Amino acid sequence: MKLVVMKFGGTSVGSIDKINNVANIVEKELNDKKLIVVLSAMSGVTNKMQEYIDEIESNEIIENDLILTSGEAVSVGLLSAILKKRNIKSIPLLGWQIPIITDSNYQKAKILNIDKNRIDQFLKNYDVIVVAGFQGVNIDGNITSLGRGGSDTTAVAVAAAVDADRCDIYTDVDGVYTTDPNLEPKAKKINKLAFEEMLEMSSTGAKVLHTRSVELAMKNNLTLQVLSSITKQSGTFVVDENKLIEKEIVSGVSYSNNESKLTLSGIADKPGISATIFGLLANNNINVDMIVQNTSQDGITANITFTVPNSEIHNAKKLIEENKKLIDFKSIETDTNISKISVIGMGMMSQSGVAKKMFTTLADNSINILAISTSEIKISVLIDKKFTKIAVKSLHDAYNLGSK
């Protein structure tokens, strides 16, 4: 018998009416299958819990996770009760009841193991099992949370553990788009996408899926579907690249305003200086994304430009200034007014000219490129934030991504 995992986020279960709507979708899907339904807490509940934690200024990891994970009991209880009233054999389960075993990195725990036998047992007795997302239990018997967006990860991990046919992630958009439809109304829903593309899209700004859940799906070669709990149309399938018959050269254009730029000028151009700088940042848990190094016109010193998350820009600057002697640079400059634009597609690997088209398009629109980074399936450029919209729209046009 077919087995599908379905995940619904907080807004999809934000009221009794909405939970009834989820029950409709579950009932319709059930038909010829067994289902595992993963739910977040009702929207607003986890935020309310975070407010309590902030109010008492608690840094207590065990207590915070216990409080943060209290809301899912309500959503899974309500959905399961509604399903039972419709004569569907259903059971609600919290993380510890399965159990979903995690490590002890409270607030961002990683799932270590899910007991397949226990789930199989439940699937023998019930047609639908309703699982609390976002939560697990560690070896000490304490409740852990997987971090914001963690319910996606729960769904994929459960689907992988039971070797489900598919994992459907229901959300408030009807799939993954070629770019942000709020910025470019011509943006088009993508029907099929490779895991790698989805990963690049998530990490470059498209907030549809939790990055960790995509990695996990890729590792387990588990087909994901991102779809809407409102429109009920088929969504975007995220699949192994081998399942993509026709690889689009470019699948989408994404942008991110989450990073800031640092430039160090007048660095003594000697071996090991990059290792010093980025070693220092890494040791202080500051993630560096794009790095560009070039020799300055004097031929002796170099400039290094790199980006860090906005939240880390002050820490990064302070850290480097504190180590001015060690690094030996002349001046430091920061710029928070930047945007990263990325063009993503599996087809790039075999197709030349993608980068050229990107740079030409930006040049045609008089947009200056501040930095470039590339991977096999992605080209990212850093530009002035004020050009974000025009850059995205013109690239979207240049690669013919829009609806005709």
Next chain:
Amino acid sequence: MKLVVMKFGGTSVGSIDKINNVANIVEKELNDKKLIVVLSAMSGVTNKMQEYIDEIESNEIIENDLILTSGEAVSVGLLSAILKKRNIKSIPLLGWQIPIITDSNYQKAKILNIDKNRIDQFLKNYDVIVVAGFQGVNIDGNITSLGRGGSDTTAVAVAAAVDADRCDIYTDVDGVYTTDPNLEPKAKKINKLAFEEMLEMSSTGAKVLHTRSVELAMKNNLTLQVLSSITKQSGTFVVDENKLIEKEIVSGVSYSNNESKLTLSGIADKPGISATIFGLLANNNINVDMIVQNTSQDGITANITFTVPNSEIHNAKKLIEENKKLIDFKSIETDTNISKISVIGMGMMSQSGVAKKMFTTLADNSINILAISTSEIKISVLIDKKFTKIAVKSLHDAYNLGSK
């Protein structure tokens, strides 16, 4: 080292301010002891959950208990975090984490076992353990609730399991009173009370303690203290009767408006008829409290008067009418406009004249007695509801219970 169990209800943990106040009390008490603190959910939370359940008209016992018990995670998490911030070694624990094993009577589960070794282990590592009241886990691994007021029972059961020195029940009144102070301002706080007296008071209207928790304390000879989380004065101790040096003849006067009266007239006065009537009611789970039978003036037929909870009066009447042939009576009459007044005291056993004083006092106030029932330490009478206040006040005076 001394070990005390403290229980705080929903109103005592109804806000961060109030939880901070609980932390103050815990910190002060800790001093030379280890503590187990049992908490209810923040006030209003469990009611909100019940509203959800009512809204979806759920009769699903597993789901309802899962939903109803979701709130305690928040209160225990918050208190434990606050204690830790004050450098007190504390750990929060839900019912399943101890575990508190219950039977499977969802919504009103009975505690079967509490793992003393596990609690001892926690007490070795922590000075305070903060336990979620009202909840347990059954043999199937499902969460169960103990029924409204169940946190009292959790506290007493945990205290009994670990052989605690005392169990303090914090509430919004500063102890058990000789009668309802809202009705009789002269009512006085009782310093010491026997378990049996507390039981009679609970079951005859004084809503200070959950009846089941008193039974459990009595069975385990565990001293209870009922006290206020606001005034911080010593409260009412509920103890084994052997610890009462001076037994008050009458300890208190209580009243209850929760029952209604049925009278069957013209019953054929033959053996076994009472067994038929009350067997019928018992088989239909209708609790009967007071029963009075007397032969009518014709010397052939009898009248039977008895009381049932208000919520059951219609069911009881219907049931008896459906079995009119079997019971063989002439007419049935119901009266919902009654009040039960009880005079309670361990001293009654050895002291005559208590009943006489009660009847005389009521007669002096022209209050007609509709029925009487007695136990070794209690006399209850049924009267017209409109005389409740005057009956309570005059009896309170007659037995010299008021503050001088």
